[in-house]
Amino acid sequence: MTELNNAPVNEQENNFTKLAKINVNGHTEKKGRFTYLSWTFAVSEAMKVDPLTNWVFREPTIFSDGTMMVHCDVTMFGKSIYMFLPVMNNSNKAIVKPNAFDINSAMMRCLVKGIAAHGLGLYIYAGEDLPEEEKQSIPAQSQNQNTASSAQATKTQKPKRTQAQLYNDALAAIKEAPNTEILNAAMKRFKGTTYEAGITNACRARADMMGWKPNPTTTKNVVQQNNQMHS
Structure with missing residues (x-):
């Protein structure tokens, strides 16, 4: 799959990358099934x-x-990003x-959420546990770890999100992506999976909406994937 072309790297994009690498897990709070970052x-x-x-x-808008x-x-950094949010309870249901x-x-x-759009804690909204940079730095677990320790770790480990849940989270993040970095990350993550075509189409739609220009081969890839789905 071909990644979208970014505009020349500028200071704002560098700031976004730096903020996106910050691990904010120590400042979050779990309410119901959802995780919130301390304002x-x-x-x-x-x-x-x-x-x-x-x-x-x-x-506020009242319906x-x-x-x-x-x-x-x-x-x-001189850039304004607009965000909106329904008034919801801890089950993410709108409150009457x-x-x-x-x-x-x-x-x-x-x-x-608006600050996250600038990079800080954005991974929380995509259903990730850690920033990509930090995930890559975590060493692999030792192979000679005894069975008892492994069993204990399994008990205390947070339930792993399903691929379908991650897919839905990714679609939500793509829908509000402030730049192409999020689109490229989503396409890379789901490459070769059954969700690849859906992610690619969502990225294309967001890119078209925002006026971001994809590589010429991206359109070809989307067409090929759609043809495979209907063949």
Whole structure:
């Protein structure tokens, strides 16, 4: 599969890469089935790397069923990224007629989501456990580890996400990808799997929407995959 062409590497892309490598796992909180990054940590890290970081909350959108959507623009390194988030409970269900606490929680989560779009903790939204850089640095487990230790490690290990769950997470990340790095990472991760065609099509759609130009062979690959699916 061919990767999308990026514009010449600039300072903003370098900043994104640096932020994306930060392991934020020690500053997350599990609520229900979902993991949330502390907004105080996210803001602190953002201000450290760019003291001019700022954010603005837009007027919430109230829908006819009583649910609400909050909106936030986060500016870092001179670039503003817009994010939105429904006011939800810990099961990710929209709350009907949310109270002030619900709205405040959603606004802070939307702020964190906006900061994540600049790189910090973005891997959480893609269903990953660690940044790609750190995963590669973890040494392989020793082969002579005794059976008892292995069994204990298995008990304490967090349940592994299924390929289907990772696929759905990747689609969500692609839908809101701020640059082609996320698209390329998704295509690389699912290359050779049954989800490759779906990921490729999603990446193409996002690239077309944002005006990012793919390599000429990318379109050919998508067509070939679609033909194989219908042959």
